[in-house]
Amino acid sequence: MLDWLQFILAPQVINGLSIGVAVVLMALGLTIIFGLLDVINMAHGEFYALGAYLGYALIASGVSFWFALVFVPLLMVPIGYATERLLIRRVFHSKERHILTLLLTFGLAILLEDGLKLAFGANPLKPEQPISGASEIIGLYFPNYRLFLMAVGVLIIVAVWLTVYRTSLGAMVRAAAFDRHMAASLGVRVSHVYAGTFAFGVALAGISGVLLAPIYSVFPTMGKDFVLIAFSVVIIGGMGSIKGAVLAGLILTQIQAVSSLYISPVWTDPLLFGIMVLVLMVRPQGLFGRLGHG
């Protein structure tokens, strides 16, 4: 029994955690964008891929991984800001904005994916692991990079939480999400908050791309599968809820990791989806409420 816990369950749980942290990063971007702008960003997976490619290109041009890790999200911010200002803003006041913004970001996803293919080719590229070696924990060896990934991921998640709930910037975002007209009349420049929040969410996707590139390698469609899990996480956690995204992200990836001990990995996706459907049937609003609402 103890052996089973140590050698079978524990590695799954810890590997699941490292994937979970990455999924949470993706889901955070999605859920913040949805919570404030009411926009389903179908291009989120492609922004993640873009981040991974930008990181790859930077490293290939000679800079270190650490520089890329900091610089890529900074590069993603103006890209996200411009996307919101030039594209999403144009259909934002339409009556059918849910559907139009979804379609718009879907078109952007097609553009980005093929653009990446054009720029970098369709074959997977594998960046080098910036941290080599492995460490011993409870008698097992784990790759150092995965442990690093978890630590950085947790740091970012905490930083996001602090920014949204403990800074005046975050208060502006929450105020705009709660009642944008009231926020505007109190002097919040709502349109800049919107664009800035979109850019922030996109930067989160970009940094997940850089972080995960050494584990999963980089290819144009890398965002597709990943974003489906992120969507399920956002739906289960509650669209726009940060707490929900973190909890649901960790729970879902644990279910995925542990269940793959018993069922073929082919069936873990249907399992996750089944959970999502069940949550939608019992609690359509997800586990927790929206951004700015309690």
Added chain:
Amino acid sequence: MAEHLLALRAAVMRRERVSHSTLHFFAYAFIALCLVFAAIAMATGDVFFFRLATEALIFGGLALAVDILLGYTGLLSLGQALFFGYGAYVSGLVLKEIEPSFWTAMGIVLVTATAFGAIAGIIAIRARGVYFALITFGLAQVVSKIVFNTRELGASDGIIGIPVIKTDFLLFQVDTGHAPSFFLLVLSIIVGLYFLVAYVMGTPFGRTLVAIRANESRVPFLGFHPWRYKLAAFILAANVAALSGALYPMLRGFVSPELMFFQVSGNAVIMVIIGGVGTLIGPLYGAAILTGLKSVIGTFTEHHLIVIGMLFVLSVIFFPKGLVGHARPRIERILAARGRES
């Protein structure tokens, strides 16, 4: 007061008749264009473009299904290819394993797609708005993954070697291997589906769907149960998609899990938006435009998706009503002017 209401009703009905006949005008124009194309292609003895045009029509049927949900019920389906692929697989299996008969294949697809659509619908209809889009997206993604990994269904290869079939109609016979006659058969089926759906949308059932699209929470106060109507629309759309999909293996001789992938669903949505959402005939135009564009751009570069994506983004921003939606008021004015003259 009553007189006033009657006059109003008459005016609305007159307006709708014009609007209807405008859409049918687009439908007749579409048929005429297809026949002109067929005549030219037949005269030049072409096969490639015949096959391509047949494929465009088949995917047009899928786009028609998306428009039933998006244009009339206000539900954006991002996974309609699920039913398209389902129809293709069932039809392929029936033709290969059971009986190489057109009618058996279409019949079995119709019956089982109704059941499949009902099950998927009960799951998906629970969700509203963007949740519906995501749940249909997820459903299609998951089922396509299962099919992709099921060896009994040919896994990633799909089903190959589906025989060419001969179909007996009362007066004549159609050979799916003969490009021109199969094109005409597909044209009549897809256009037939269009007229059927257009008729259904004109009945009280269709009007209730439009009411749901306009304001779902008010519909129960009028004594209607939105859930039932949405489910019925979902099943109708599933059937239209599955029947179109059933034609695919007859054209290409194989089916593959790619038919259920998001790309196919996404393309159908693009066709609907480019052609004109809520017009039913628009999606068929959209299918012809998209397929034509892909084939033309494809001769220059393999990166045709950049162009398609750009076109799509621009049309969502600047032409959200699509081709038919934008041309409609003009044709309507012409038809109305002619109506006044006669």
